[in-house]
Amino acid sequence: MATVDYNDPASMFRAMGAGPGHLPFPEIISPDQVRRQSKQSSAQIFSDWKLLNDILDRHEATIQKRWAKKTKNQRVEILLTAWPKMSATHRPDFAAFRREDMQDREAGTKFREAYMWPYINLEDLSKPKTLPLFLHARSRNAPDVFALADSNAVHLGIVSKAIVPKFMNDYTMVFNNRKTAESYGELIAWDDNEDAFSWLMSGQGVQPGEGLIILEMQQHTLSFLVDCCVRIMHDVPADKITSDECPVQPRPELVSETAEGFASLAVLAAEAPYRSPANMDLARLESLFTAKVGAAEDHIWSLREDPSYFAEALLEFREHRQEMIKDWNGREHPLFRQNRQDILWQRIIGNVVASALLELEVWTELLSQVKELQGLQTKYAAVISPDETLPGEYLDALLKFQHYLNQASKGPMGVLKQAAVASPPLRPHFVREPVESPATTKIGVSTKPGTKLDNIEEQLLWLLRLLWEDGHQLFLAGLTTVVDELGRLMQSEKKARKLVSSFIAEVIGDLTIVTEGIRQVKMYQPWAQSFEEQLVDKEDGIKREYAQRTMHWSHLLQATGGREQTRITMLGTPEQGRFYYPIEKRRTKDNVEAMREAEKNLDIFWKTVDQSLRSKAGDKLDQTALRKLLSQPRILQRTPAWVQPETYTTGGEKAATDVDAIRKPLSDLYLDLGQGVESTTGRKVLHDRKSTAKAKKQGVSSPPSNGVTADSAKIAPGAVADQQPILPVDARALKVFRTLFYTPSVTATPGEVVWTDFLHAMVSTGFVPQKLYGSVWQFSLTKLDVERSIQFHEPHPAGKLPYRTARRFGRRLERAYGWFGGMFVLKEKDLDSN
DSSP: OOOOOTTOHHHHHHHTTBSTTSBOOOOBOOHHHHHHHHHHHHHHHHHHHHHHHHHHHHHHHHHHHHHHHSOHHHHHHHHHHHSTTOBOSSSHHHHHHHHOOHHHHHHHOSOHHHHHOTTOBHHHHTSTTHHHHHHHHHHHSOGGGGHHHHHHHTHHHHHTTSSOOOBOSSEEEEOTTOOSTTTTTEEEETTTOTTHHHHHHHTSSBOHHHHHHHHHHHHHHHHHHHHHHHHHTTTSOGGGTTSTTSOOOOOOOOOOOOBTTBEEHHHHHHHGGGSOOOOOOHHHHHHHHHHHHHHHHHHHHHHHHOHHHHHHHHHHHHTTSGGGSOBTTSOOOHHHHTTOHHHHHHHHHHHHHHHHHHHHHHHHHHHHHHHHHHHHHHHTTTTOOTTSOOOHHHHHHHHHHHHHHHHHHHHHHHHHHHHTTTSTTTGGGEEEOOOOOTTOOOOOEEEOTTOOOOHHHHHHHHHHHHHHHOSHHHHHHOHHHHHHHHHHHHHHOHHHHHTSOHHHHHHHHHHHHHHHHHHHHHTSTTGGGGHHHHHTTTHHHHHHHHHHHTTTHHHHHTTTOGGGHHHHHHHHOOOTTTTOOOTTSOOOHHHHHHHHHHHHHHHHHHHHHHHHHHHHHGGGGGGSHHHHHHTSOOEEEEOOOOOOGGGSEETTEEOOOOTTOEEEESOGGGOOIIIIIHHHHOHHHHHHHHHHHHHHHHTOOOOOOTTOOHHHHTTOSSSOOOOOOOEEEOHHHHHHHHHHTOOOOSSOOOOOEEHHHHHHHHHHTTEEEEEOSTTEEEEEESSSSOOOOEEEEOOSSSSEEOHHHHHHHHHHHHHHHOOOGGGEEEOHHHHHHO
16 A cells, blocks of 8 residues: 655545546645735735725715616626626526536536636626625625635535645635735644634635635626726726715615515525625524424314315325326336225325324424524623634534434425426326336336426426435535525426426425525534534434434324224225315305215314324323324314204394304314313303304304304404404405405305415515415514414415415414404595595
8 A cells, every 4th residue: 555645735635536537636836826826816806895895985876776777688798798708597507517527527627617606697697686786795895704605605616526726735724804905815824823723624714725716706706896887887987986076975775686576585595695695594594493383283283174175185195196107108006907096095194194293393393493592692692703613502502403404304305206206297207117016115217218308397307306316416516506596497487387286396395494494504604614524523422312302203104004004094085075075165054064074084084093193102292292282272163063044143134154163172182171271271261162062962053142253253263362453454455364264155155366465465464475485485474463474385386376275374374363354354545445
């Protein structure tokens, strides 16, 4: 074996496998070379930065207005003049990564500019608002603010070996808090400063070769921005553009791009390279995760309360099973040929139940950790400094949180692997390997021979494949980058949206929120720069704790298995009208009896599942978020027996049947009605529940009395509700809320809700919507005294909410905020106009 001389970099790299056909051999540089290049670049960077700042002080408002008024072609002309051969598309480094393989990059990439300056591209900068954002951020903040952000921007180029930094050992280059050209990018020998090596390890400094890349990036970027300003202000002589003849002006406001008129996570991600680097926002994560916990609870609630929701969930999951794909010979899966669909339903029901329960546990755990991190951040606020290492307790919590996020991302990626290829829009592009046994769970899927994909289809499938394969390519590209690109593609290309089913859009939405957590942790600079190195000594302990902490989740995954498996499958299979639930139809005796029968069947199914869970897990369920949810005094709404509508009249008018008059606990197994409800909510609620139970036994529902309407009765579905304010809204919003909180009748049927009308209605009550990725929208309240946010899925691909979905939205708003139909009235000015 050859001897390695660790004082000789060339010998060291040869020992690591560098050389022709292997790892790229970096150029070895001397301290004198580094200092000379650093000095020249730093001087130019600070000169251009000062000039850019002076220009923006005097002309920022004018530049914004002129840029917005120009046509796209005019903007492109200015950009190409200032930066010839500028990349055409968003994230050109990502496009290059798709086009080149490892051998191409190692031989010398053809796309160095794309990898070095991924944010310098025509697609983004030619928009009306992006260049003004870029100019503002780079002029109003010193170059050191962007050093680590620029280092991260070229990350794909470096890890993919398209960009190979020069190498010099025993030195650290420092940018942090260096505000002068003389100190910026200072080269410090480890022998001269005992902290220099630790700065490199902690992310407070960089390897000299990477430092030279940062300097090159910033030098060309600032020169380009100055050139753009001069060309936009073409009527002002260059030698007078910063003179006293042009006085300093107040700074104008900056406006971001939007999606459908509202803030968008995809837009914010696309704009991030053109803004000042953000820091970790734990409050934002708490809001996102709180909303996801609420959505997971509502999903479980709806699966237990609404027979049609339960049946639709099963049927949608069925449509995304790989058994639905035909094999190479065009034949169906043996499950269908041999009439063994009971096996398929067993798998489907098990997956729907287990995934619903597991999602609640995952989001609850992530929310708990975010709250813990907020406490630690507050605790150590006085001692946290960019020049210091993080306290051990806080660092451990961050690394643990990062690990849990990475594990949480595997859930949606696993679903994509199984479900994306089987989804109806993408299924024609794939074939299944032939199998003979209906019981086999091993299914091989490949691209259908002869399939020709257009550019959009190719991009979409390549991105999805990166996610579900979870391999080396994803490691190089980075999970957040791939998810960002997927979200951007779906937002910008109508065809991409059509190729993504509503089920897959929801999975992508879940993955987006997990990756937003990962992104926020990576923003915690400069410390996040060294998290991977810090993890080396702690990873085994974190993995052991994760395995122990999540051990009880395994029982939830077995909820529908064991001795009761066959019975659970039989009770849950949505065939022979078992869950026929004509909620959208006008009330007739037949429809009411069908709804009551479906509700009874659903209650029996869940009672059997709960009994199975208790027998398997016993007291271990006490450690789960599911146990906490099911033991709360939350009440399912059930349909009373049919009565003739003429039975209860006021002033000769027919009274609507109170469809929600009968209520029952979310789970009989976990809630003692005789004690738990009375001690929690008081005797009045207990008395009401006994009355409804009596009415159900008699098969007749009691009418509202003492002036109590059906709407007001809904205020307290399981507990004494807070007094809700009256909310005046316009006619458009009122129509939406009347559908969301529709009172069933024998003479009318509800209609659909247009998604844009729903957005308008939510905004009118004080919500601020933000579009996340996939189909997810988050709504945060600003005007009312409520802190909790809520998430809804935009109907996909159609833009309308069917009544069934609108009704579920109303139920969710009721559970989250206590809302009911009677809260909303028409504004006075709308009354006048009518």
